[in-house]
Every structure is written in C-alpha cells, then in structure tokens.
Amino acid sequence: RKEVEQDPGPFNVPEGATVAFNCTYSNSASQSFFWYRQDCRKEPKLLMSVYSSGNEDGRFTAQLNRASQYISLLIRDSKLSDSATYLCVFLDSNYQLIWGAGTKLIIKP
Amino acid sequence: EAGVAQSPRYKIIEKRQSVAFWCNPISGHATLYWYQQILGQGPKLLIQFQNNGVVDDSQLPKDRFSAERLKGVDSTLKIQPAKLEDSAVYLCASTVRAGSNSPLHFGNGTRLTVT
Numbered sequence: 069r070k071e072v073e074q075d076p077g078p079f080n081v082p083e084g085a086t087v088a089f090n091c092t093y094s095n096s097a098s099q100s101f102f103w104y105r106q107d108c109r110k111e112p113k114l115l116m117s118v119y120s121s122g123n124e125d126g127r128f129t130a131q132l133n134r135a136s137q138y139i140s141l142l143i144r145d146s147k148l149s150d151s152a153t154y155l156c157v158f159l160d161s162n163y164q165l166i167w168g169a170g171t172k173l174i175i176k177p
Numbered sequence: 178e179a180g181v182a183q184s185p186r187y188k189i190i191e192k193r194q195s196v197a198f199w200c201n202p203i204s205g206h207a208t209l210y211w212y213q214q215i216l217g218q219g220p221k222l223l224i225q226f227q228n229n230g231v232v233d234d235s236q237l238p239k240d241r242f243s244a245e246r247l248k249g250v251d252s253t254l255k256i257q258p259a260k261l262e263d264s265a266v267y268l269c270a271s272t273v274r275a276g277s278n279s280p281l282h283f284g285n286g287t288r289l290t291v292t
Contacts, residue, residue, distance in 0.1 A: 076217070100278055102280070110285075111268055111283035111284065111285055111286055112220065112268075112281075112283055113283070114280035114281070117278055117280075155219055155220075159276065163275055163276035164222075164225075164233060165210075165222070165281070167219035167220050167221075167222075168219050169217070169218050169219040170218075170219055
C-alpha cells in the first residue's frame with residue numbers, strides 16, 4: 069500500500085457546488101497533516117493545516133479521521149478560482165513530509 | 178518578506194550535459210528542501226538540509242545528482258550527466274524548522290527539459 073493515496077481526478081464540478089475529496093495514509097504514527105494547493109505550472113502553497121478536531125477557513129473545511137486514516141477537504145460554494153490540484157501532505161514519525169500525488173479539481177461555469 | 182528565490186526559471190539541455198540550479202531560502206529558515214516534480218505527480222524529495230547539514234538524501238540519485246549548502250544559506254543542486262528522465266520541475270522550499278507546523282515556502286521552480 070502506498071504511504072499516501074489520493075484520487076487523481078479530475079473532479080469536474082459546476083460553480084457554486086460543494087465538492088469533497090479524501091486522502092488516505094498508511095502510517096498510523098503520522099503526526100501532522102496539511103492540504104496544499106498547486107495551480108497549473110506554479111509552486112505548491114499551503115492551503116490549510118488539518119487539526120484533530122477539524123478546522124474551517126471560510127469555504128474550506130478540513131477533517132482528520134485517525135481511525136480510518138484519512139483526511140478530507142470540503143469546499144463549499146466553489147469558485148472558478150478554486151480550480152487547481154490539491155495535494156495532501158503529512159509529517160511522519162521521523163518528521164519527514166510525505167506528499168500525495170494530488171487531486172485535480174476543475175470548476176466549470 | 179522576500180520569498181524563496183530560484184534560478185534559472187527554465188533550462189533546456191541535451192542528455193549527458195550538466196546543469197546547476199540555485200536556491201536562496203527565506204532569511205532565517207534553517208531547513209531547505211530540493212524536490213523533483215514530474216508532471217501529474219506530487220513533489221518527490223531529493224534532499225533535505227538542516228542549516229548546512231544533510232538530513233535526508235535517501236532518494237537522491239547520487240551517481241548523477243549532488244547538492245550543497247555550504248554556509249547554511251543558499252544551495253545549489255547539480256545534475257551531471259543529465260538523462261531524459263530528469264526532465265521535471267525542480268522545486269526548492271524552506272521552512273523555519275523541520276518537524277514543526279510551520280509551512281513550507283516554495284520557490285517558483287526551475288523547469289528542466291532534457292532533449
């Protein structure tokens with residue numbers, strides 16, 4: 069099993085809809101979790117950290133399910149500008165960052 | 178705050194040639210990473226420095242890749258000789274301290290094409 073798995077997509081979603089995707093991880097000792105956003109031909113940028121109790125930042129909600137070993141990202145009222153690739157990242161027990169391959173999201177007008 | 182600086186932005190070379198990339202991290206960031214990102218994939222760690230020491234270079238193809246951060250500030254990554262499969266974007270990132278929740282800050286990357 070890969071250390072981290074994401075559905076590559078693309079997820080084609082109409083503007084204004086809600087979309088969610090998950091990221092599963094295999095290392096149960098993983099310590100910290102993050103979602104990064106990467107626009108086409110650009111560098112990744114931190115979108116949000118994922119806290120145990122779940123956290124929200126505007127239209128974005130991140131959740132952690134330790135029992136099932138996955139994190140999720142939910143985007144409400146999606147905008148055209150949300151089109152990007154969303155990368156999940158976690159910090160393993162050796163303090164190394166493990167990156168997913170990303171989920172591509174396309175918001176359509 | 179100035180971001181992570183990388184150069185060049187683009188490089189096209191023929192196979193078997195050599196190439197070097199440069200990175201200047203954000204001031205005060207002790208940890209510096211070099212990643213290789215192939216289209217459609219997530220970043221793959223090549224090497225991680227803590228100040229001027231190597232923390233992890235387990236995925237660095239040491240027969241052809243080398244990197245240094247001699248003074249614990251800027252860093253260079255070299256490929257010699259290049260292969261076709263080295264075509265990728267090379268991203269440099271820095272953070273205040275590895276293992277903390279402080280985010281990685283990436284440079285714009287160097288897009289390498291090997292022909």
